[in-house]
Amino acid sequence: MLLLLVFVAAAHRGVADDGYRLWLKYDRLADAGQRAQYQKAARFVAVAGPDPVLRTAAAELQRGLQGLLGQPVPMQASAGPLSGGIVLKVERNAIDASAPNAPEGYRIYAEKNNLVVASPSAAGVLYGAYAVLRRVQTGGALAGWAVRSTPRIRYRLLNHWDNPNGTVERGYAGSSIWKWEELPQRLDPRYTDYARANASIGLNGVVVNNVNASARYLTPEYLPKVAALAGVMRPYGIRVYLSVFWAAPKVIGGLPTADPLDPAVQKWWANKTDEIYRAIPDFGGFLVKANSEGEPGPQDYQRTHADGANMLAKALGTHDGVVMWRAFVYKADGSGDRFKEAYQDFQPLDGKFDPKVLVQVKNGPIDFQAREPFHPLFGAMPRTPLVLEVQLTQEYLGFATHAVYLGPLIKECLEADTHAQGPGSTVAKVVAGSLDHHAQSGIAGVANIGSVRNWTGHPLGQANWYAFGRLAWDHTLDPGALAEEWTRMSLTTNAAAVRSITALLDQSRSIYVRYTTPLGLHHIMGESIHYGPQPWLAKAGRPDWTAVYYHRGDSVGLGFDRTAAGSNALALYQPAVQKQWGSAATCPLDYLLWFHHVGWKQPLSTGRTLWNELCHRYYTGADSVAWLQKQWAAARPALDAAVYADVASRLQIQQQEAYWWRDACVLYFQTLARQPVPAPFAPPTRTLADIKRQVQVYQLK
Numbered sequence: 108m109l110l111l112l113v114f115v116a117a118a119h120r121g122v123a124d125d126g127y128r129l130w131l132k133y134d135r136l137a138d139a140g141q142r143a144q145y146q147k148a149a150r151f152v153a154v155a156g157p158d159p160v161l162r163t164a165a166a167e168l169q170r171g172l173q174g175l176l177g178q179p180v181p182m183q184a185s186a187g188p189l190s191g192g193i194v195l196k197v198e199r200n201a202i203d204a205s206a207p208n209a210p211e212g213y214r215i216y217a218e219k220n221n222l223v224v225a226s227p228s229a230a231g232v233l234y235g236a237y238a239v240l241r242r243v244q245t246g247g248a249l250a251g252w253a254v255r256s257t258p259r260i261r262y263r264l265l266n267h268w269d270n271p272n273g274t275v276e277r278g279y280a281g282s283s284i285w286k287w288e289e290l291p292q293r294l295d296p297r298y299t300d301y302a303r304a305n306a307s308i309g310l311n312g313v314v315v316n317n318v319n320a321s322a323r324y325l326t327p328e329y330l331p332k333v334a335a336l337a338g339v340m341r342p343y344g345i346r347v348y349l350s351v352f353w354a355a356p357k358v359i360g361g362l363p364t365a366d367p368l369d370p371a372v373q374k375w376w377a378n379k380t381d382e383i384y385r386a387i388p389d390f391g392g393f394l395v396k397a398n399s400e401g402e403p404g405p406q407d408y409q410r411t412h413a414d415g416a417n418m419l420a421k422a423l424g425t426h427d428g429v430v431m432w433r434a435f436v437y438k439a440d441g442s443g444d445r446f447k448e449a450y451q452d453f454q455p456l457d458g459k460f461d462p463k464v465l466v467q468v469k470n471g472p473i474d475f476q477a478r479e480p481f482h483p484l485f486g487a488m489p490r491t492p493l494v495l496e497v498q499l500t501q502e503y504l505g506f507a508t509h510a511v512y513l514g515p516l517i518k519e520c521l522e523a524d525t526h527a528q529g530p531g532s533t534v535a536k537v538v539a540g541s542l543d544h545h546a547q548s549g550i551a552g553v554a555n556i557g558s559v560r561n562w563t564g565h566p567l568g569q570a571n572w573y574a575f576g577r578l579a580w581d582h583t584l585d586p587g588a589l590a591e592e593w594t595r596m597s598l599t600t601n602a603a604a605v606r607s608i609t610a611l612l613d614q615s616r617s618i619y620v621r622y623t624t625p626l627g628l629h630h631i632m633g634e635s636i637h638y639g640p641q642p643w644l645a646k647a648g649r650p651d652w653t654a655v656y657y658h659r660g661d662s663v664g665l666g667f668d669r670t671a672a673g674s675n676a677l678a679l680y681q682p683a684v685q686k687q688w689g690s691a692a693t694c695p696l697d698y699l700l701w702f703h704h705v706g707w708k709q710p711l712s713t714g715r716t717l718w719n720e721l722c723h724r725y726y727t728g729a730d731s732v733a734w735l736q737k738q739w740a741a742a743r744p745a746l747d748a749a750v751y752a753d754v755a756s757r758l759q760i761q762q763q764e765a766y767w768w769r770d771a772c773v774l775y776f777q778t779l780a781r782q783p784v785p786a787p788f789a790p791p792t793r794t795l796a797d798i799k800r801q802v803q804v805y806q807l808k
């Protein structure tokens with residue numbers, strides 16, 4: 108019996124896997140009946156013309172189908188009298204031209220016993236081809252299938268925080284995948300696999316370098332390297348963008364200034380831009396972090412962010428490129444409430460930006476915390492297209508050791524209602540441009556990708572890359588459904604295993620919030636490394652890099668009062684939003700301490716006092732990691748042994764560290780609340796001093 112079980116398990120597993128192939132797994136489908144169905148619908152792939160993107164679509168479809176169906180799928184120049192195949196074609200009217208982003212949309216329909224994948228563009232056909240593969244990988248029928256899909260957002264980008272020396276800022280998956288010293292001569296095959304992965308989820312742009320940018324990329328030495336990467340991306344419908352160092356005209360241009368209103372500076376950028384387009388004719392444009400965290404910018408010359416962004420937009424001239432100007436700014440002295448600072452700098456500039464400029468805003472007002480209220484700039488700059496920036500690399504979410512599926516986090520922000528034009532004015536509509544009728548729209552994910560074999564360090568981190576791309580294409584998709592889709596494509600199609608892994612992914616983010624920053628706590632993590640707890644941190648490089656600045660804990664209570672009685676950051680939101688968060692009695696508990704200083708003994712809607720609720724969440728959150736482990740263990744027979752073991756060991760670390768977070772926070776906040784840990788929970792067995800010592804180890808030079 109035992110032997111039989113082992114045999115069945117092995118049959119489920121397929122070939123051993125190191126995670127390199129991501130969700131592009133084209134192993135032969137196990138079910139012969141199912142295979143036979145697909146074989147009838149995919150006897151050949153027909154494609155005409157030399158367009159490189161179209162050729163990619165055909166080649167990828169052929170490769171995928173041959174693998175999945177276990178039979179040759181010949182390529183034809185046209186379907187002719189043949190039937191039972193897949194026909195790829197660029198068709199001007201495939202998608203109604205009035206639909207937003209119509210050129211990249213695709214339509215799949217049956218015609219003369221063939222399945223047609225049509226789009227006004229070759230890139231759209233490529234997205235359609237990947238939709239066909241996804242359909243087969245997830246077990247949907249091809250016969251009679253008809254679908255029409257257009258991306259809701261135009262610029263769908265990954266932002267790499269990769270440095271020229273091969274390190275990745277806030278990267279937890281090894282060194283950068285870009286090997287600058289080998290470019291342009293050697294093109295690592297990994298670049299192609301990277302492009303495939305991005306195209307398969309609908310991404311169409313890549314910023315290759317860190318926003319804390321080096322001027323190096325704009326030099327004659329580096330532009331050919333960037334151009335070589337662009338050459339790899341191009342057949343996948345992906346454009347390359349660069350982060351620019353604001354002071355480049357000084358550093359590499361020999362000018363005495365980088366003042367955006369200086370004609371010599373303007374000319375330098377215009378020439379540089381022309382030079383870039385000569386090397387990369389489909390260059391996407393610039394991403395800029397200026398006057399933020401020590402980076403230079405137009406404010407160094409008493410100019411505004413709009414002056415800077417517009418100067419670059421002018422430099423782009425008639426080239427088909429854009430400027431994505433980041434709004435992640437806060438004053439160097441850390442005075443006031445950091446929550447408000449980007450708004451104060453940028454909102455007054457609404458209407459002053461060139462049409463080629465998009466302002467890029469992080470999902471929340473502080474910095475990629477496990478849960479943030481939506482950024483108040485969303486809905487407050489109707490005359491400016493706003494790019495939503497989310498972070499896929501888990502800087503504040505446990506690096507590559509904690510399982511945190513970000514689909515729900517991204518979705519929570521997209522669905523948040525700004526009320527800018529009455530109810531239903533969601534962040535998604537702002538970002539997609541539909542609320543304010545912008546043709547330009549964008550979304551950016553800070554990549555969690557590195558050169559480790561499985562790309563993301565934590566194997567489940569791949570799901571974050573995947574879900575980001577799919578939501579960027581269509582923000583109405585359900586993150587739970589995406590988790591399931593990813594699991595089926597990447598790990599297993601065994602129904603019970605898919606169920607338990609999907610449940611794990613679905614719950615993982617809310618569990619992480621509970622054991623790290625429940626009830627709206629934020630920014631209480633380890634100094635500078637941003638790992639582990641350090642809620643007692645009172646001194647750092649700047650006051651708004653400490654923890655006490657954010658939690659404001661004292662003998663009375665806990666939380667940052669952002670009502671009119673406090674910093675009044677709430678006033679940045681529409682009245683309907685203020686109403687929702689403005690009273691401690693009615694504010695949803697997930698946001699409570701973001702906006703209110705609440706007494707320790709104050710009863711909450713759960714019937715528990717603040718202190719007891721805090722303990723409740725820390726304890727149940729930390730214990731829930733055992734539940735995550737159980738879900739993973741339940742899927743074991745259906746999983747590749749190496750992937751199983753890898754995630755299982757990371758979950759063990761996560762369990763230990765969840766207790767670390769719980770004990771650190773409960774013990775520290777207890778010094779303020781002076782309340783016992785409520786039953787049925789047992790007080791931590793270690794002391795706060797033990798934990799502080801442990802945290803110090805992490806901070807050692």
Ligand SMILES: CO[C@H]1[C@H](O)[C@@H](O)[C@H](O)O[C@@H]1C(=O)O
Nearest residue numbers: 268276277318319396435474
């Ligand atoms: C690239 O710098 C980062 C910095 O490492 C990070 O700690 C913070 O989250 O945000 C910055 C930003 O978004 O600019």
